[in-house]
Amino acid sequence: MPIELVWWPREYVEARIDALLAGEVSSAADALANGVPLRTSGLLGAWQERLRAYPPDLAAAQIEEAALRWGGFTPAGLLTLARPGDQLALTEWLLDAALRVLTIVFALNRVWQPTTKRLAARVAPLAIKPHRLAERIEEALTEPDPRRALLVMTELQLHTVLLAQRGPNVDRARTWLAQAADVVRSSPV
Secondary structure: OOOOOOOOOOHHHHHHHHHHHHHOOHHHHHHHHHHHOOOOOOOOHHHHHOOOOHHHHHHHHHHHHHOOOOOOOOOHHHHHHHHOOOOOHHHHHHHHHHHHHHHHHHHOOOOOOOHHHHHHHHOOOOOOOOOOHHHHHHHHHOOOOOHHHHHHHHHHHHHOOOOOOOOOHHHHHHHHHHHHHHHHOOOOO
């Protein structure tokens, strides 16, 4: 069992909870919701009660926001990330995509998003998730072939939005990611 000692001023925690319930994505929600006090004056229990329910409207908004970036340019533009000398741009895209996938998956399960440390253990109990979620993220981030890394991540993104309820950004992302996967799959090496 991991142990982390945290001390935050009461006003800071109240502001964080307000921000979380307004849509901010942060692992602080998981830490607060599942924290076990060594000593308490009762505030942690009150904060945990505020975070006990994960509002469905919040989940829908977080899913739509996470899917927003997928579809803002031509799918063929994704190939520019695989060019030699653009490793940083590729890494930025893959990391952003992985974090957005996780935001969607945790929102689908109405579970406060934890830190990405020990990811496989954190996603294992989730009922709604793409097959091999943690393994595919790891594969995309460590794959030496840029096109293969893009394909693994793009397919994971697509499989993730296919699990979500319809919405403007989700619908656009489904179409765009399917086209992007086809482009990456069929592009010459």
